[in-house]
Ligand SMILES: CC(C)[C@H](C(=O)O)[C@@H](O)C(=O)O
């Protein structure tokens with residue numbers, strides 16, 4: 001018998017509603033041999049209200065003790081002016097990333113299953129532009145400017161945008177492993193501004209060295225990050241593969257990638273500190289699974305939020321943390337079926353409620 | 366009689382060919398009362414070959430002595446592995462930006478005139494997505510991570526991403542002035558990552574203060590840079606206005622903006638240290654005008670390069686450096702006529718040569 005400890009962090013806004021549907025889906029996969037032990041905790045604005053901080057030490061520890069974390073969304077107007085950055089609701093997420101050292105944020109983006117029918121209707125792109133698009137963005141998630149030393153004075157402010165060899169190496173390795181798991185193996189497309197930034201020159205050098213020494217079988221392409229943002233919008237198919245970028249460029253590119261399908265409502269993400277089977281890991285491989293959309297406070301509590309991205313997070317958790325690839329595909333197939341059937345929340349032009357969509361996906365399973 | 370000193374920097378690759386057509390167009394506007402004194406110099410790879418550096422002190426001084434600089438493109442495989450960053454061909458451009466202190470890079474992007482017919486055919490977006498799109502990206506061009514102190518060690522590298530109040534203030538003012546010159550006045554949409562970066566928090570604070578004190582009549586919107594890159598690809602019309610961003614986010618966003626029209630071949634840019642009539646300027650207002658495409662070495666010397674972006678740089682130069690708004694519009698109208706007529710270079714699906722397109726635009730004038 002195998003029991004998995006899952007930390008459930010619904011957060012703010014629509015978070016609790018979409019999380020409830022994800023938990024329903026998760027429960028479908030319980031068997032006498034496989035139980036999910038769920039522990040639910042506060043994060044973000046609700047944690048600020050209850051404990052005065054966006055995440056408590058106890059919750060961080062619970063994340064480290066878990067097999068995986070399901071995270072919905074944080075923030076809302078209530079905390080917007082009160083607190084910001086590390087002290088704001090999003091600080092809970094940033095601190096958790098650091099505590100769990102989940103250095104790789106993966107965002108799969110595909111105009112095929114499970115969101116094909118959505119892409120067809122909602123993509124802003126002409127059909128032939130996005131046909132066959134299939135890539136994963138891997139964003140470095142724990143380093144660079146977002147976590148560097150900061151200077152914050154009255155008339156000057158500065159963020160250190162720095163990377164060490166080790167930081168670049170590990171995210172390169174993880175990206176290469178993701179590339180190899182694809183059939184046929186994906187190329188690795190590494191973004192940087194080596195023509196301008198010192199950190200990008202190190203980035204390029206370390207990626208080159210790591211790939212040549214350890215993954216000679218994976219095709220490596222370097223692409224300037226600014227050009228990549230244009231290519232992503234004009235010829236996205238040519239980026240099919242694993243798109244690796246640092247925290248800053250990855251933030252821009254992974255959000256932009258949401259445009260292929262046209263709505264964040266169906267796009268999950270995974271933040272990892274390793275893949276199952278990673279022998280370099282000293283801890284269990286941590287994973288945090290999070291929809292790419294926000295907490296949408298204006299529609300919270302109305303049973304109209306779209307739970308699909310959160311439910312697809314369960315699939316990614318099965319794939320990347322729990323070694324349950326078959327089950328991951330079953331979730332994705334069920335989502336595809338329900339989306340194709342037209343049973344959708346209002347953001348996707350449908351009339352169904354959050355719960356109905358969740359129930360339909362459970363039925364399809 | 367008024368004589369304008371124009372520094373002409375054709376650079377590498379297709380640079381000399383497209384520049385020749387821009388100069389033809391410029392000459393059309395010479396009258397007994399208005400002469401253009403052209404001085405042509407080397408920059409980029411050809412300057413490295415001739416003088417061992419991507420730009421000489423003499424050329425920098427010539428830029429400071431000019432009324433405006435026309436710059437085509439630099440770089441090519443010959444220098445790719447040999448030199449990089451400030452020492453590479455693009456270093457000539459970076460040094461010139463710094464020497465001229467042209468702190469604002471403007472990239473107009475419109476799905477209407479003069480590129481309407483091109484956008485219709487080449488935009489990757491569905492027609493209704495880009496209909497009526499009309500904005501200018503203003504990228505801070507002389508500060509931030511691209512010009513900050515750098516650390517470059519064997520296993521660690523770092524770029525300081527810093528801004529001073531004064532740097533943010535001046536680019537905010539210039540952006541507000543551009544907004545006011547639009548009819549009706551444009552909103553100012555300022556991008557940052559104030560939820561994560563210290564420099565972004567200063568950015569937001571200074572933009573707020575400057576706009577409230579000096580431009581209360583201009584509508585101000587703050588937008589997180591990552592969301593902006595998604596909005597630019599899903600609902601670009603909602604960004605109609607002046608989109609202001611720092612050097613890094615501006616680099617990404619301004620390249621991505623090229624996707625609206627779908628090809629960089631028709632997109633010019635202007636780099637300025639002030640607008641005509643700017644009373645805070647201690648020097649003459651410098652301006653450097655540059656197509657957004659590169660030096661395209663593989664098609665150089667074949668009379669097939671598209672000169673339109675370079676020719677539209679002449680229009681921007683008329684508008685932003687020489688106070689010749691009517692003449693700017695005449696150039697844009699002539700370009701529109703020729704593009705609409707189907708007389709185009711191969712990159713736009715046509716059969717015309719570089720020179721034919723230049724000649725046709727001259728005839729249309
Ligand atoms: C909320 C914010 C701190 C976060 C980030 O920039 O990392 C978000 O934009 C994301 O992309 O996950």
Ligand SMILES: CC(C)[C@H](C(=O)O)[C@@H](O)C(=O)O
Nearest residue numbers: 195196226455456458459616
């Ligand atoms: C060539 C390079 C240094 C330059 C930049 O990043 O500024 C270019 O990409 C641009 O956008 O003008």
